[in-house]
Amino acid sequence: MKRLLRRIIYEGVYAWACIGGSVAFNRGFAPVDPGRTIDAAFSNDLSQIQLYAELVRLLPNSDREFQDLSLLDAPAGCGGGLRHLKNRYPALNATGVDTSLVARLRSKWLGVRVVKGEMARLPFADKQFDCVLCVEGLFYDPPAAFLREGHRVLKEGGYLLVAEAFRKDRDVHAYFSQLGTQTGFEIETIVDATAGVRQALHDRYAHFRESFLLRIPFVRERFKEMLCLPDSEQFLKWQTGKLVYQLVMLRRRTGDVRA
Template sequence: MPSLIPNSPWARRLVYELVYAWPGSRHAKTFNVGMAPVDAAILADPDLAGDANQIQLYAELLALAGRDADAWRQSAIIEVAAGCGGGLLYVSKKYRPRKLIGIDVSAVAARRGRRLGIDLRQGEATRLPFEDGYFDCLVCVDALNYFVEEDFVREAIRVLKPSGLLLLADTSSTFAEAERRFRRLAQLGGLAVDALRDASPGARTSIRERGPHVAKAVAWVPNFLRARVAEMLMIEGSERYRQWQDGEYCLAMAALSRPALQA
């Protein structure tokens, strides 16, 4: 589906450097459509409450994996396209995994994440500086459209351990389209499809709930960019807001797993 962010790697990085350096985003820790309703524990945490809907998406994506708190605590987890590290901050506080690393194309985002106490590094999702089989779980939220799928899956498989998880959440036109895409990615990587979920109702509610908060950020945007940013942020009155509320967009989640080693 079409994106408002350029596909050229250098242009995309420039846009994100500007987005994360923009004064209107200085308090935001993560950027995605979000989910609703939000867990009370997230709303009660002052480190998370400002991005509560966006953090809720991470909570529900990890829940889709079906692993318990002990399993997460023993895991090494990486998020690619991690933004400023809000999702990883939630994972750190909730599960305290033994290793937690983020990668983002933006150096500004990486610096902001490190100020949160997150090991967040500037880099490319398709060229990860880690040895084979290093991670138990790789997370990717709302970024698949910016990668060559074959390169992304190949690198994900390389850094995942046997039985490792690939957790994905992304936007499509329909859930059927999303399911085809996730199954194609699984087939490319020889992965099992453990779970799929249409999370669109929660995403639509989230977009409505966070609208007034997000709209305040547009006041920082120069006039000539304001309409484009309103579309990116799905502010009420924008075409993307209408499309979400009319069901023309879908948020889908997938839990895929690498096969275990044969005994």
């Protein structure tokens, strides 16, 4: 029931976002690199695309090596992150997966490949990818189920990159260390991106202030937490430091996962 409701909400959000010209749906990161405006598709989502740029910056591959990688974005949403990566590395073999039909239709328009599938049941063969990205999708299915799937579809030594929000009192290193032991990964890097995310959330309010729909009290009440509007508990938690944002790079260990 919860899954169905989430699905319906996402379809609605994406339908609305598409009309508004959005191509990504995450908390974003600021400041945005100069030059991010070159692709007009990103004009409403510069900080959301920047978050992808910050995440892949963790990878050790040089630009030349990156061209030859095969990469999965799970969940990819509308595919804005994939489009950024394809712009930057045209030969990259990039695929996304998402449950939302509207997001997948939107990705076609953006010229990137996003297929139907769930985090805990990735519709791909074993050892197919060099890298798997997960921007704000870790908790939709049980994280261990997703990481096991990540381990299955990654080549030996491949990377799983996660961008996610956590409560400040959570020991993120211990969390991923334990999860990694169960699912066949070791931690390579953890970078605290809280300041950049907090800034992006703050800046984004100016964009939502223009929205006619969000002036309707019923709509605003339903979506304020998801969109992190300034009158939401979420916004307060970010601004008072109760939530943090981490970029995590895990490396797939060789061999099978322990049961």
